[in-house]
Amino acid sequence: MKKTIILILASVIILQGCGLNKVESTPTTSEEKELTTEEKNDSLIPSKDKVLTIRKKCLEGMTDEEISDLTSWIAAQNLSLEQEYVYDGEFEKYEDPDALIWNLYDETGEExxxxxxxxxxxxEATYHEMDETEYGEKYGEPVVTSKEYNADAYIEKLQALQETINNADFSAEIQKLIGYYNEIKESHSVGALRNIYYIYHDMDYYLLRYAPEDFSEDMIADKSTIETYYGVLDVMK
Known part of the structure; x- marks a missing residue:
């Protein structure tokens, strides 16, 4: 049986914003205990002065190399999640905790x-009563991909980055990411996966960088994502 191979890069660098549905104006908490997010609204985006002031506090005592490593990692994860899960609508594939797509966070390897x-x-015409996994195993072609990082590897990387951070409040934001990756390990929570994206998004676009000015018009095709602010970072409140 032939295998269908898809390559997924953990550090996709795609400078293209993506559309998403407007966040509810009244913040809610889902069954997966998702972070409360603010309504998508330009007026809620923090000012550049505020971002620069808080960024300085968060990065105080770090070397230029440590700051560069941290900024590059956060940006890569944000842009990868933005492309794979928001722009391509991949979050829906994770709604079932038993779905094979969760192997992306359980395993590593070439296949x-x-x-x-x-x-x-x-x-539907031949075995409509058979569930999708059983049918796929018997009659479908395996879809495989290479994956360098699973949940444990993400946690290990974040812990290494956390050791370079001196500011306790900023370190706590990294700890939240670690906690959500642990939730993914334990329960395959799509809510935890969304929370990871929200944190990476705000941390990249509205803390370590300032999206409204760091991306010129010719760098992106759609500004809707970089103009979205979720407001999930405690250091920004």
Whole structure:
């Protein structure tokens, strides 16, 4: 049986914003205990002066190399999640905690199984009573990808970055990320995955960088994502 191979890069650098549905104006908490997010509204975006002031406090005592490593890592994770899960709508694939797509956070290697490719119309016509996984295992083609980081590897990397941070409040933001990766390990929580994205997004665009000025018009095709501010970082409150 042939294998369908998809390459997913952990550090996708894509300078293209992406559209997303407007966050509810009344903040809510989901069953997965997602972070409370602010309404998408330009007036809620922090000023450049505020970002620069808080950034200085957060990075105080770090070397230029440590700051560069941290900024590059956070940016890479934000842009990767933005492309894979927001722009491509991949969050929906994680709604089922038993879905094979969770192998992306459970395993590493050159051929990580993330699903099966098959014709859904043919399945419905011949074995409509069979669940998708069983049908895929019997009649589909395995879909595999290479993956360098699983949840444990992300945690290890974040802990290494955390050791370079002197500011306790900023260190606590990194600790929140570590906690959500642990939730993913334990329960395959899509809420935890979304929270990870929210934190990376705000940390990249509105703490370590300042998106409204750091991205010129010719660098992006859609500004809707960089103009979105979730307001999930405690250091910014």
């Amino acid at each position: 990580v199984l993330i699903g099966y490719a098959y014709d859904p119309d043919e399945k």
